[in-house]
Amino acid sequence: MSRRAKSSQSSVGCLLGQVIAAFGRHYSVTTAVGTLSCVMRGKKSGVACGDQVECRMTTQGQGVIETIKPRNSQFYRSDAFKEKIIAANVTQIILVVAAVPSFSEELISRCLVAAESENINVLIVLNKADLIQPTQVALDTLLLYRELGYTVLQLSAIQNALTLRPYLSNHLSVLVGQSGMGKSTLLNTLIPEANRSTAAISLALDSGSHTTTYSQLYQLDKNSAIIDSPGFQEFGLNHIKEENLAYGFVEFHPYIGHCKFSNCRHRSEPGCAVLAAQEEGKILRKRLDYYHKLLR
Ligand SMILES: Nc1nc2c(ncn2[C@@H]2O[C@H](COP(=O)(O)OP(=O)(O)O)[C@@H](O)[C@H]2O)c(=O)[nH]1
Ligand SMILES: [Mg+2]
Ligand SMILES: [Zn+2]
Secondary structure, three states: OOHHHHHOEOOOOOEEEEEEEEEOOEEEEEEOOEEEEEEEHHHOOOOOOOOEEEEEEOOOOEEEEEEEOOOOOEEEEEOOOOEEEEEEOOOEEEEEEEOOOOOOHHHHHHHHHHHHHOOOEEEEEEEOOOOHHHHHHHHHHHHHHHHOOOEEEEOEOOOEOOOOHHHHOOOEEEEEOOOOOOHHHHHHHHOHHHOOOOOOOEOOOOEOOOOOOOEEEEEEEOOEEEEEOOOOOOOEOOOOOHHHHHHHOHHHOOOOOOOOOOOOOOOOOOOOHHHHHHHOOOOOHHHHHHHHHHHO
16 A cells, blocks of 8 residues: 555545645645545534644535544634634744834734743744844844844845745744734745735834735645744733743743742742742843733
8 A cells, every 4th residue: 555545544434634724614625635625524613724634525625524633733822702723733933023014022922922832943033124224123122032042034025035944844834923024925935836915014004904814834845834824913822821821931941840839820939940040130020020911
């Protein structure tokens, strides 16, 4: 039996596939017999781009997703009502920011917390580097994240994406960030056939308009793929449990587990290793304060 035939086998009559696009409750799934347009059994939602699924063909080109395979990672954000999955099984989050329209540091911090809590690698891309003066200011803001150990790449998606390309190898990456930062432009530069729609930003509102309405996965080569996702203007963290929040702060990692109390929340508990590290200058006051703010 060929490898391909074997890998397409699963429960009786089911095909294994990967979700490559999520349009509301409709999903495109690539399988050994081609791409199927699927719905989830029982009209449930919660399937995401990047999911490995078992599906059953119903008619030519159409099918039903029966089960979602266990995920290696799941990247969520919450809004006031519920949690929303952005992508499944990604190994890298590419946080795209730009000097124009202005980006929110709060969104960056929140996005990093969500990524760290799932142990997903993060790369920060400062796009629109052709806008030299504002980019310099943005770089100063991003210095903090560089100091925390995150890689910050500068590029101009309308010119090329050469600096980014080596970082994509052997990863399933997802482009995330506010609308208008240039995620879809960057994707088109990487994969011209993708033809993602992009939008001129409204300078009056200093915000991007939402042109990308659904997530889609594009294969870069055999072992690398990238997902473009719709932008967001809020990034709730309600889905992260209080006891896991500290793990969202990468520089806290060496101290977690070394506090006197195993259920320490690093507020003002005696013998807290995180608070001690802040006092020794190993953790910035600003970040500890931000952690306390999120904790509330
Ligand atoms: N100056 C400049 N503009 C860019 C660059 N990349 C994207 N843009 C513009 O930014 C706007 C928003 O881009 P888009 O890709 O739709 O952003 P998205 O919402 O993050 O997907 C569009 O008008 C793009 O032409 C860049 O490198 N330099
Ligand atoms: Mg877009
Ligand atoms: Zn503690």
